[in-house]
Amino acid sequence: MSVDELKSWIRAQKNEIFANDAVGTGCFSYLPGEVVWAVTKRCNLRCKHCSIADVSGEELTTEEGFGIIEEAAKLGHVKFAFTGGEPLLREDIYDLIEYASSFDMQVVMATNGTLITKEVAENLKKAGLERAAMSIDGIGSAHDELRGVNGAFEDVLRGMKACEDAELAIQLFTMVTRSNYHEIEKIIKFADDLSLWRIYLIYLIAVGRGKEISEDCLSTNENMRFFDYVADKQKNVNVWLKPICNPQYWAYLKDKGLVDRKDRIEFTGCTAGITRFHIFPNGDVTPCAYLPVKAGNIREQRFLDIVRDSEMFKALRARKVKGHCATCKYKRICGGCRSRAYATSGDYLAEDPVCWFGDGKE
Numbered sequence: 001m002s003v004d005e006l007k008s009w010i011r012a013q014k015n016e017i018f019a020n021d022a023v024g025t026g027c028f029s030y031l032p033g034e035v036v037w038a039v040t041k042r043c044n045l046r047c048k049h050c051s052i053a054d055v056s057g058e059e060l061t062t063e064e065g066f067g068i069i070e071e072a073a074k075l076g077h078v079k080f081a082f083t084g085g086e087p088l089l090r091e092d093i094y095d096l097i098e099y100a101s102s103f104d105m106q107v108v109m110a111t112n113g114t115l116i117t118k119e120v121a122e123n124l125k126k127a128g129l130e131r132a133a134m135s136i137d138g139i140g141s142a143h144d145e146l147r148g149v150n151g152a153f154e155d156v157l158r159g160m161k162a163c164e165d166a167e168l169a170i171q172l173f174t175m176v177t178r179s180n181y182h183e184i185e186k187i188i189k190f191a192d193d194l195s196l197w198r199i200y201l202i203y204l205i206a207v208g209r210g211k212e213i214s215e216d217c218l219s220t221n222e223n224m225r226f227f228d229y230v231a232d233k234q235k236n237v238n239v240w241l242k243p244i245c246n247p248q249y250w251a252y253l254k255d256k257g258l259v260d261r262k263d264r265i266e267f268t269g270c271t272a273g274i275t276r277f278h279i280f281p282n283g284d285v286t287p288c289a290y291l292p293v294k295a296g297n298i299r300e301q302r303f304l305d306i307v308r309d310s311e312m313f314k315a316l317r318a319r320k321v322k323g324h325c326a327t328c329k330y331k332r333i334c335g336g337c338r339s340r341a342y343a344t345s346g347d348y349l350a351e352d353p354v355c356w357f358g359d360g361k362e
């Protein structure tokens, strides 16, 4: 397929591709915003890339959780996402989902999928969950290898089937690393064969346990080839492939002329601390799951006060980014992954190190 054909394909599919209803990890313009609460760090798997492994402190209570939900609802029709750890290990998870869905919010969940039986899927649906994202990092033993538990792949397949039977919408999350890169093609085929709607292809950020496998992060050149691969692959599959933790993918689409003004597709790039807010199990509020810098804590301040007053959030909103991101012509629609900047330099405003666009020219 030629560039023009791919461009027409994107144009024809844009309402679905850019729909506001996925389980996001924040690198996209979910408006008016996305509040993600990692309800627990407990988990039944031992993923090599777990971003929450370092977090300590006591989990927020059910009442404190209800308070977050009420505050989030004041932001408007936000997406409210439950994640973990494994959120299904939280005993009050159905109460929390039910409470969230009693407000005008899209209620979604990221889960490893292994604990979803027929009964669990039905209860999630009944509680008001709109969509579940499940992780597949490889096919069969390749998945188990990255997830640290034998049999995890079979279990997530059962979870997916249970959701399908309960008519609970699902999408996939796939971690993209050097060690499972050769699995990506198979995962896309797997998802396309099952007529799944989306795969979020998540770039490994070296935080949490991921610090131990930082050499598995794709380099700039590898990331560039990955974008070429994704755009090319997209021409032949129906499942929408969406690189995550990679806001420069939108810059790439513009740069290749695959979307333009006429398409009326607006990208906002990295939304961390702008329209996306992450709450860790201990109540720490941060811009993103992969950016463990605290803007405030729910136990000390109201969530909306943190969102409004945090100096970090103000700097992110003003996109006070540095280095090649500061002068890049795509700063507004990308801004660089603030988590990767932090993970590699210790400065969340530093330039995104995995980019080839920032050449200093406006």
Ligand code: SF4
Pocket (backbone or CB within 6 Å): 247, 248, 251, 324, 325, 326, 328, 329, 330, 331, 334, 335, 336, 337, 351, 352, 354, 355, 356, 357, 358, 359
């Ligand atoms: S230089 Fe920074 S702002 Fe520009 S495209 Fe790359 S990551 Fe995005």
Ligand code: SF4
Pocket (backbone or CB within 6 Å): 025, 026, 027, 028, 244, 245, 246, 247, 269, 270, 271, 272, 276, 287, 288, 289, 290, 291, 336, 337, 338, 339, 340
């Ligand atoms: S910090 Fe990175 S992972 Fe988080 S929202 Fe921004 S681009 Fe996405």
